[in-house]
Amino acid sequence: MATIVTRSGKGSPLTHTEMDSNFTNLNDGKAGYTASGEGGDVTQATSKATAVTLNKKCGRITMNNAELAANTSVSFTLTNSTIAEHDILVINHKATGIGNYVFNAVCASASASITVTNITSSAHSEAIVLSFALIEARID
Numbered sequence: 587m588a589t590i591v592t593r594s595g596k597g598s599p600l601t602h603t604e605m606d607s608n609f610t611n612l613n614d615g616k617a618g619y620t621a622s623g624e625g626g627d628v629t630q631a632t633s634k635a636t637a638v639t640l641n642k643k644c645g646r647i648t649m650n651n652a653e654l655a656a657n658t659s660v661s662f663t664l665t666n667s668t669i670a671e672h673d674i675l676v677i678n679h680k681a682t683g684i685g686n687y688v689f690n691a692v693c694a695s696a697s698a699s700i701t702v703t704n705i706t707s708s709a710h711s712e713a714i715v716l717s718f719a720l721i722e723a724r725i726d
Contacts, residue, residue, distance in 0.1 A: 630662065634702065634714075637663040644719040646680065649702070651713040654687075659703040664691075664718075671695050674721040681715035689716065 591604045600608075626642040630650040638647060647664065654660055669675065675691035675698045690701045704710055 634660045635662050637665060639665040641665075641667045643668050645717070647700075647716045647718065649712075649714040649716065651711050653709050653711040654702070654704045655709045656704060656707050659701055661699055661701045664698045664700055665696065666698065666720075667696050668720060669693050669696055669698055670722070670724075672723050672725050674723050675700075676719045676721060678717045679714070680717045683710055683712040683714055686710055686712075687714060691718075 590608050591600060593600055596604075624642060625644040625646075626640050627646045627648070628638045628640040629648040630636045630638055632650060633652045634650050634654055636650060640647070649662075664675075671694055673693045675693055677689045677691055677700065679687065679689065686704060686706050688703045688705055690703075692699045700716075702714065
């Protein structure tokens with residue numbers, strides 16, 4: 587979290603340098619993963635159930651284009667050393683077949699189980715593209 591110097595905390599007016607530092611710290615403390623290299627891409631190899639590995643706090647998963655039957659679910663494992671058991675993995679459907687699926691993720695130590703459900707009455711063979719971001723959620 588960014589450190590902000592306030593007048594009440596300091597007990598006197600802020601200098602120009604302290605004000606400039608406050609603006610810099612506000613920019614540095616923004617939410618999300620903004621530095622180059624914090625994210626990555628991975629593609630499933632052989633099926634929608636094939637595990638993938640991406641040791642990044644955010645990224646994009648391109649799923650295999652194998653058919654997923656109507657009203658059917660499939661799960662795969664995202665192996666990721668940055669994930670802890672109590673974290674939250676946010677998944678966003680980015681491309682291909684938007685509206686045809688729902689997604690769920692359950693985090694464990696160094697991995698997450700991601701379930702994809704085809705909610706339509708038709709089978710689909712699409713290379714679904716998912717974006718994810720990890721929210722660290724310590725409970726102690």
